Amino acid sequence: MEFIADFHIHSRYSRATSRDMDTRHIAEWARLKGITLMGSGDFTHHLWLEELKNNLEDLGNGLFLYRPGTTGAPAGPSGKKEVYFILTAEISSIYSKNGRGYRVHNLIFAPSFKTVDRINEVLSRVGNLASDGRPILGLDVEELARIVFDIDENCMIVPGHIWTPWFSLFGSMSGFDRVGDCFGSHTAKIFALETGLSSDPAMNWRLSSLDSFSLISNSDSHSPGKIGREANVFNCELDYKTIREVLKTKDRKRFLYTIEFFPEEGKYHFDGHRLCGVRFSPSETRAHKGICPKCKKPLTVGVMNRVEQLADRPEGFVPPGAVPFKNLVPLEEVIAEAKGLSKGSLSAARDYLSLVAKYGTEFNILLNLSKEDLLSGFPKAVAEGIIKTREGRLTINPGFDGEYGTISIFGDDKGDAGSEKQLSLF
Ligand SMILES: [Zn+2]
Ligand SMILES: [Zn+2]
Incomplete structure (x- = not known):
């Protein structure tokens, strides 16, 4: 099964x-x-x-x-x-x-x-x-x-x-x-x-x-x-x-x-210092020789940088036998952003529960429902939010030094330009 x-x-x-x-x-x-x-x-x-x-x-x-x-x-x-x-x-x-x-x-x-x-x-x-x-x-x-x-x-x-x-x-x-x-x-x-x-x-x-x-x-x-x-x-x-x-x-x-x-x-994708408000990509960290420009102490080196240090293959390489993956954004977050509510608001939680009651489970909604079902059964902005996350069309400020990254599904998005993320294997 x-x-x-x-x-x-x-x-x-x-x-x-x-x-x-x-x-x-x-x-x-x-x-x-x-x-x-x-x-x-x-x-x-x-x-x-x-x-x-x-x-x-x-x-x-x-x-x-x-x-x-x-x-x-x-x-x-x-x-x-x-x-x-x-x-x-x-x-x-x-x-x-x-x-x-x-x-x-x-x-x-x-x-x-x-x-x-x-x-x-x-x-x-x-x-x-x-x-x-x-x-x-x-x-x-x-x-x-x-x-x-x-x-x-x-x-x-x-x-x-x-x-x-x-x-x-x-x-x-x-x-x-x-x-x-x-x-x-x-x-x-x-x-x-x-x-x-x-x-x-x-x-x-x-x-x-x-x-x-x-x-x-x-x-x-x-x-x-x-x-x-x-x-x-x-x-x-x-x-x-x-x-x-x-x-x-x-x-x-x-x-x-x-x-x-x-x-x-994730909390440690990029490098930086949370308390100093310094968030660096791996190349920015290299340019600063690993030192925080604010407090002059070594930066917390995040996951992306560390992967690059140990990697022996270019970005985008798919090894034979790899198990695929799908990137998702939790439904409650999609609802909150679609409706302009804060994360964890009661109203988003209520909408979440009623949609899940109607369609069985959150993963059924996020993974299986067709575009048509989403567009006919959901508030329009929520349906569009789910479709956009499936397609990886969103903007993310990467997490660093213990601080979660923040996602914006609708943010500065003007159609399909600019900030798209390629979703590998959906
Ligand atoms: Zn642990
Ligand atoms: Zn610092």
């Missing part, structure tokens, strides 16, 4: 996360968005794990059906769209190796609560898992991999948002240049990478060394409404083993495409 999956979110036990990040709200929003499979996030946290165990029914195939409060016999079908969970967590590793400091985030996927319990037991001897839903451990990533794969070789480790400057595998401030330098003797067991909000697959295609990896995209959401802002679309059996095999073999017949932010929207 075809389904959409978002593997990376955080529970309310993670720092700076909405109190609504509980299983009920996550499942509700997954239904609105049209997501069938959610990563649990935060399985290392004991209170969150308890909530998961209480509200998820073990299907015995590595996936778990959202079914609140049922610990006994399975009830009949709920009549609603079912939401499934897969057990995931994120670990922040802060450590030094060969005299250099590294900070790397990794997602861990586990096929059962039994495996999760054993991972937590070992990791709790290394650091305090209760302190945060995304715990910080002083653990070399190579050692983390040894621990996890020793416990269960069916686990998956996926380096998270691999380009963000401060906390990632390739981060400009505290990362590595090669996957193998990070994972050492366990490198062969790593077969997927998370591209993160600030990069899209096309940017990653510029590194031939990444060709063998599946590139996945997730929301890393800290609030229910942001679930699915990036996601993965599969056409395969809904079970852990199959999903692992699809990612491991990078099977394009079963891994159809990813759903992406426009990468410029």
Whole structure:
């Protein structure tokens, strides 16, 4: 079956996360968005794990059906769209190796609560898992991999948002240049990478060394409404083993495409200093020799610049076997801009809910509805906004140094001139 999956979110036990990040709200929003499979996030946290165990029914195939409060016999079908969970967590590793400091985030996927319990037991001897839903451990990533794969070789480790400057595998401030330098003797067991909000697959295609990896995209959401802002679309059996095999073999017949932010929207696309109000493209940074003209300190080097440093291919190169992607703007943002409302306004939220109620799910609207359906069933400006985002006709001020980029769909757009963005594979 075809389904959409978002593997990376955080529970309310993670720092700076909405109190609504509980299983009920996550499942509700997954239904609105049209997501069938959610990563649990935060399985290392004991209170969150308890909530998961209480509200998820073990299907015995590595996936778990959202079914609140049922610990006994399975009830009949709920009549609603079912939401499934897969057990995931994120670990922040802060450590030094060969005299250099590294900070790397990794997602861990586990096929059962039994495996999760054993991972937590070992990791709790290394650091305090209760302190945060995304715990910080002083653990070399190579050692983390040894621990996890020793416990269960069916686990998956996926380096998270691999380009963000401060906390990632390739981060400009505290990362590595090669996957193998990070994972050492366990490198062969790593077969997927998370591209993160600030990069899209096309940017990653510029590194031939990444060709063998599946590139996945997730929301890393800290609030229910942001679930699915990036996601993965599969056409395969809904079970852990199959999903692992699809990612491991990078099977394009079963891994159809990813759903992406426009990468410029991400918090670290460009370089700069947020507090100094300095936002630079990579060439501007080069012209300033990497130094902030305002405070004279080194600039935070963003994702685009870092990709260019490591790339061995020109922009626009598409490697054979690449899984395609589609860039989208969340429906509520399109509505808000079409109607001249502020992001997060009640009126935009009301329109959002009524459109989703009418057309099933947000992704059905954004991905599947024909132009004709959009133009006949939606307020004209909203329909046009969706069509324009599908075609990549929008203006974006790139994000930098922790500040999200801003999108303007209608902005200074005069017909089709100037600011068009080429959308690769819609
Ligand atoms: Zn992270
Ligand atoms: Zn500065």
